[in-house]
Amino acid sequence: MPWRAGDQRLGQVAAYDSRRVEGFSREDTWVLQKAGLAAGLVWQLKYAERDLKRTAERLEKVDAARQMLLKNVSTAVDRARKRFAGDLHDDALQKLTAVELQLQRLREPNGDSAALLSEAQSLLNETEEALRRLLFEVRPPALEVPGGFLETIDERIRMLRSLTGAAVELQLDLPEDLSYEYRSMLFRQLSEAIANVEKHASATRVTVCLQVHEGGIRGLVQDNGRGFVVADQDRLPGHLGLLALNERALLAGGWNKITSEPGLGTSVEFWLPLTESKV
Known part of the structure; x- marks a missing residue:
């Protein structure tokens, strides 16, 4: 049978x-x-x-991964809010406070009104630029427009040159059909690395590179600035930005590598896998 x-x-x-x-x-x-x-x-x-x-x-493994992802996303959102509030306080709000003090000094009988007004106007211009830059970081207007990704990167490089006076070499080799979600993620990663140069590097030369590499996009932001000890990064100013670089890349299935030495500049290199969705 x-x-x-x-x-x-x-x-x-x-x-x-x-x-x-x-x-x-x-x-x-x-x-x-x-x-x-x-x-x-x-x-x-x-x-x-x-x-x-x-x-x-x-x-069980999927549920554990889901919980870890949810925790990482929630933590990343909280950190982003703290950094946004910190950037707003440390830049624009402090400039507005300085303007208020200058305007108060106009009431003094012996004050130089023309000089005080000129300084107040200059501070207001700087405040406007700081707020524009902050809004640009949050939501670049051209990023959602077809063909606007390169325009967004060019504008970010213009800001880098304006803030630092550094000579910037830009190398781009990107597909034209990247999805909006991928463009947004890639821009956040690149902009985070550039912000580290603006705030901490005091560099005179910067190289920015984005190119297709092994099924993804490889990015490089390299400067000749002051550098730092990588092992001490968790105790340095701006360490949340460096942490966000690593977390964003890992959540996307990629990697991020930071190389630096005091006096020898810093290199931020990352790779993000390309997705199949196109726009």
């Missing part, structure tokens, strides 16, 4: 040498058939239990 597990044939169930002279009866054949069927069901249950266990293990 065939030994089956559903439609899968596993072998045969056989009986030999009946004790009865007349041999095996039809009832014996029926019993043997049922024994083969029962053995097949046992086999099926064994393999179903094994598959169920594997599925449960996979689900």
Whole structure:
């Protein structure tokens, strides 16, 4: 008799040498058939239990990964809010406070009104530029426009040159059909690395590179600035930005590498895998 597990044939169930002279009866054949069927069901249950266990293990891993992703995303959002508030306070709001002090000094009888107004106007211009820059970082207007990605990068480089006075070499080799989500992620990563140069490097030369590499986009932001000890980065000003570079790349399935030495500049290199979705 065939030994089956559903439609899968596993072998045969056989009986030999009946004790009865007349041999095996039809009832014996029926019993043997049922024994083969029962053995097949046992086999099926064994393999179903094994598959169920594997599925449960996979689900546990998926759930653990989901919880870790949710935690990382929530942490990243909180850090982004703190950094936004910090940038607003350290730049634009401090300049507005300085303007307020200058305007208060206009009430002094011996104050130089023309000079005070000129300084206040200069501070207001700087405040406007700081707010524009902050809004640009949050949501670049051209990023959603077809063909606007290169324009967005050019504008970010213009800001870098304006803030630092550094000579910037830009190298771009990018596909034209990147999805909006990918363009946004890539711009955040690049802009974060550039912001580190603006705030901490005091560099005179900067190289910015984006190019297709091994199924993704490789980015490089390299400067000749003051540098730092990478092992001490968690205790340095701006360390949240460096942490965001690593976390964003890892969440995207890529990697980020920071190389630096005091007095020898800093190199931020990253790779983000290309996605299949296009726009």
